[in-house]
Amino acid sequence: MEKATYKKPKSLAEKEFSYCPGCHHGIIHRLVAEVIDELEIQGKTLMVAPVGCSVFAYEFFDVDGTVAPHGRAPAVATGMKRAMPERMVFTYQGDGDLAAIGTAEIIHAANRGEKITTIFVNNAIYGMTGGQMAPTTLLGMKTTTSPYGRKAETEGFPIHVSELLKETAGIVYLERVSVSSPQEVIKAKAAIKKAFIAQKKGLGFSLVEVLSTCPTNWGLDPVESINWLNENMKKEYPIGVFVDKVGDIK
Amino acid sequence: MAERIMVKGNEAMAEAAVRAGCRLYFGYPITPQSEFTEYMARRMPEVDGVFLQSESEVAAVNMVYGAACTGHRVMTSTSSPGFSLMQEGVSYIAGAMLPAVFVNVVRGGPGLGDIQPAQSDYFQSTKGGGHGDYHLIVLAPGSIQEAVDLMETAFRLADNYRVPVMMLADGMLGQMMEPVVFPEYVKLDGINDHSSWALRGTDGREPHKVTSFDIDPVRLEEMNTETHKVYEEIRSKEIRFETHDLEDADYILVGYGTMGRILGSVVKMARKQGIKVGLFRPISLWPFPYDELKKAAKGKRFCTVVEMSTGQMVEDVRLSVEGALPVHFYGRTGGMVPTPDEVFKELVRLIG
Amino acid sequence: MSKNFVKIDEERCKGCGLCINFCPKKVLSFSDKFNSKGYRPAQQHDLENCIGCGFCYMMCPDAAITVFKETAEV
Ligand SMILES: Cc1ncc(C[n+]2csc(CCOP(=O)(O)OP(=O)(O)O)c2C)c(N)n1
Ligand code: SF4
Ligand code: SF4
Ligand code: SF4
Ligand SMILES: [Mg+2]
Numbered sequence: 235m236e237k238a239t240y241k242k243p244k245s246l247a248e249k250e251f252s253y254c255p256g257c258h259h260g261i262i263h264r265l266v267a268e269v270i271d272e273l274e275i276q277g278k279t280l281m282v283a284p285v286g287c288s289v290f291a292y293e294f295f296d297v298d299g300t301v302a303p304h305g306r307a308p309a310v311a312t313g314m315k316r317a318m319p320e321r322m323v324f325t326y327q328g329d330g331d332l333a334a335i336g337t338a339e340i341i342h343a344a345n346r347g348e349k350i351t352t353i354f355v356n357n358a359i360y361g362m363t364g365g366q367m368a369p370t371t372l373l374g375m376k377t378t379t380s381p382y383g384r385k386a387e388t389e390g391f392p393i394h395v396s397e398l399l400k401e402t403a404g405i406v407y408l409e410r411v412s413v414s415s416p417q418e419v420i421k422a423k424a425a426i427k428k429a430f431i432a433q434k435k436g437l438g439f440s441l442v443e444v445l446s447t448c449p450t451n452w453g454l455d456p457v458e459s460i461n462w463l464n465e466n467m468k469k470e471y472p473i474g475v476f477v478d479k480v481g482d483i484k
Numbered sequence: 485m486a487e488r489i490m491v492k493g494n495e496a497m498a499e500a501a502v503r504a505g506c507r508l509y510f511g512y513p514i515t516p517q518s519e520f521t522e523y524m525a526r527r528m529p530e531v532d533g534v535f536l537q538s539e540s541e542v543a544a545v546n547m548v549y550g551a552a553c554t555g556h557r558v559m560t561s562t563s564s565p566g567f568s569l570m571q572e573g574v575s576y577i578a579g580a581m582l583p584a585v586f587v588n589v590v591r592g593g594p595g596l597g598d599i600q601p602a603q604s605d606y607f608q609s610t611k612g613g614g615h616g617d618y619h620l621i622v623l624a625p626g627s628i629q630e631a632v633d634l635m636e637t638a639f640r641l642a643d644n645y646r647v648p649v650m651m652l653a654d655g656m657l658g659q660m661m662e663p664v665v666f667p668e669y670v671k672l673d674g675i676n677d678h679s680s681w682a683l684r685g686t687d688g689r690e691p692h693k694v695t696s697f698d699i700d701p702v703r704l705e706e707m708n709t710e711t712h713k714v715y716e717e718i719r720s721k722e723i724r725f726e727t728h729d730l731e732d733a734d735y736i737l738v739g740y741g742t743m744g745r746i747l748g749s750v751v752k753m754a755r756k757q758g759i760k761v762g763l764f765r766p767i768s769l770w771p772f773p774y775d776e777l778k779k780a781a782k783g784k785r786f787c788t789v790v791e792m793s794t795g796q797m798v799e800d801v802r803l804s805v806e807g808a809l810p811v812h813f814y815g816r817t818g819g820m821v822p823t824p825d826e827v828f829k830e831l832v833r834l835i836g
Numbered sequence: 837m838s839k840n841f842v843k844i845d846e847e848r849c850k851g852c853g854l855c856i857n858f859c860p861k862k863v864l865s866f867s868d869k870f871n872s873k874g875y876r877p878a879q880q881h882d883l884e885n886c887i888g889c890g891f892c893y894m895m896c897p898d899a900a901i902t903v904f905k906e907t908a909e910v
Pocket of ligand 5: 355360
């Protein structure tokens with residue numbers, strides 16, 4: 235007897251994703267949906283989509299959802315969570331959204347120990363607007379607004395969100411993961427699950443940073459993009475657990 | 485019999501909001517409204533409400549957006565520079581058709597300006613302020629008692645029409661003390677039942693989506709048309725204003741908020757000297773009482789608008805009367821408040 | 837046919853090739869057809885050697901793959 239062992243999770247909507255072929259946003263969406271299914275929280279979850287390629291994310295999950303102004307998802311989620319503390323609230327944000335325009339909101343949501351979860355998709359670029367430099371863009375990396383390659387003297391350095399946030403007392407779970415291989419996908423899912431469990435237990439703020447590809451704006455095919463991520467992004471942004479106050483989960 | 489108590493404007497408005505059933509407050513300190521925020525910090529825990537001092541007005545307005553998505557009564561208060569920072573969020577709230585209440589205790593501008601009373605945010609409040617085709621309902625109380633009485637109205641309008649509502653108070657109203665009678669606590673049962681659209685978790689029903697966003701221009705136009713219909717309904721039903729001694733008046737003074745009240749004293753002074761002056765005080769600044777003012781101005785010799793600005797509402801007054809009579813303007817800015825004497829002198833000068 | 841196999845939703849598939857790249861048994865390849873969006877969807881050309889490991893599913897960015905695995909359950 236064969237059984238559908240791996241299938242599209244229930245809390246993903248039928249709507250087809252708007253992402254480019256091979257873009258990791260889709261993998262990350264699926265992992266979040268799998269976690270929502272496994273924790274049986276679909277009916278009590280509210281999501282906040284960002285402005286960025288994942289602006290449509292609110293349509294891709296069969297949960298109640300909204301779109302925040304660019305960078306403000308943590309504040310919007312804070313308002314929701316304070317209004318409905320029994321509900322699970324998560325934000326889904328890109329690196330431009332979270333690490334540039336929304337820097338203040340993410341730091342203060344984390345510092346307040348806001349009982350929300352953030353999925354932070356770091357693809358080192360502004361995807362939606364056509365490949366401009368992000369604060370996470372690597373040194374030397376060419377983008378449409380760093381056409382000669384990012385230079386530290388004029389554009390500063392790639393910002394390390396997880397390293398910055400780890401000193402924040404209100405954060406209870408913080409991990410940087412990648413989804414560059416099936417093994418990493420499994421780990422990423424475990425991290426996302428733990429982050430949601432942290433919220434479910436009412437412990438505080440949780441965030442999972444996911445290193446992600448943008449084949450379109452990197453100018454690479456989906457497989458080359460993964461190789462580029464492995465060789466370059468993982469050096470700048472090492473994978474690992476930064477904060478874990480959740481402890482063992484069954 | 486309800487008791488009259490002396491209370492500062494900012495605190496009175498905050499208490500009125502609590503009595504109107506608001507249990508969610510997000511705000512950032514700024515003079516001359518900080519007592520509002522401080523009052524909420526003390527008061528919300530007493531009623532099991534939420535008080536949160538945000539990291540900025542940008543965050544505050546987005547917290548309001550998030551809480552409003554759940555359909556619960558929510559508000560923030562600020563003063564001019566803070567409201568400037570909130571504009572993006574206000575635009576999103578209006579675009580997503582969410583109910584929320586804002587209080588702007590206006591101070592002198594532009595820029596950092598000062599912390600004295602002003603009315604220089606009229607354009608910002610009534611003509612948009614943020615991007616896109618939208619409106620706030622703007623209520624301008626003339627006394628602390630009126631501000632208290634209008635607070636529940638503000639929340640009710642927000643709930644009924646799913647629009648942001650602004651209480652536009654100048655720094656004077658926020659800072660002065662007056663005897664006030666507070667209304668009873670509002671029972672919310674059903675008033676704000678937003679279960680048909682609010683984000684509260686699906687619990688098995690179809691997901692709700694609340695956004696100010698549609699990538700398809702055809703649908704976005706439909707969305708804007710829907711909002712516009714609501715604005716039309718508000719225009720036809722929610723005009724508020726007050727008049728004094730208009731019937732036999734030869735001249736009309738027009739002013740809103742505390743300026744309207746000062747003009748009341750001017751009318752008395754003038755009447756004592758046999759000058760027939762009347763007062764028109766718009767209370768809803770959006771929707772503006774265009775037709776009502778036009779009617780009131782019929783047959784009068786001229787109209788003088790007095791504002792604590794270089795002249796903002798006067799433009800709407802001119803639109804109202806459509807050239808039927810001369811419209812003069814007198815204004816002070818930067819926190820200077822025109823005195824009744826000063827306005828009276830100006831009136832006499834204009835009469836010639 | 838092996839008891840393990842995959843079903844690919846040809847309309848959701850965007851032909852990115854990640855499933856093909858990560859399949860340890862190399863049983864997947866691009867189809868010759870195009871879907872309505874103009875992508876060449878992935879297909880399972882080798883019906884014998886799928887081990888039901890789910891790697892293709894895990895790497896698929898478009899939730900287009902369902903993996904059927906032989907199970908002991910009835
Ligand atoms: C206030 C404001 N400024 C700028 C923009 C334009 N904008 C849209 S998305 C975006 C960058 C998104 O990049 P990122 O957050 O990294 O998401 P990605 O598309 O890469 O997933 C920008 C600058 C906007 N929508 N709003
Ligand atoms: S532009 Fe980049 S981030 Fe955006 S959908 Fe395409 S590949 Fe993904
Ligand atoms: S389940 Fe494993 S073996 Fe089968 S097609 Fe997918 S990746 Fe290949
Ligand atoms: S990974 Fe998914 S979208 Fe990409 S080719 Fe395979 S089935 Fe198609
Ligand atoms: Mg990005």
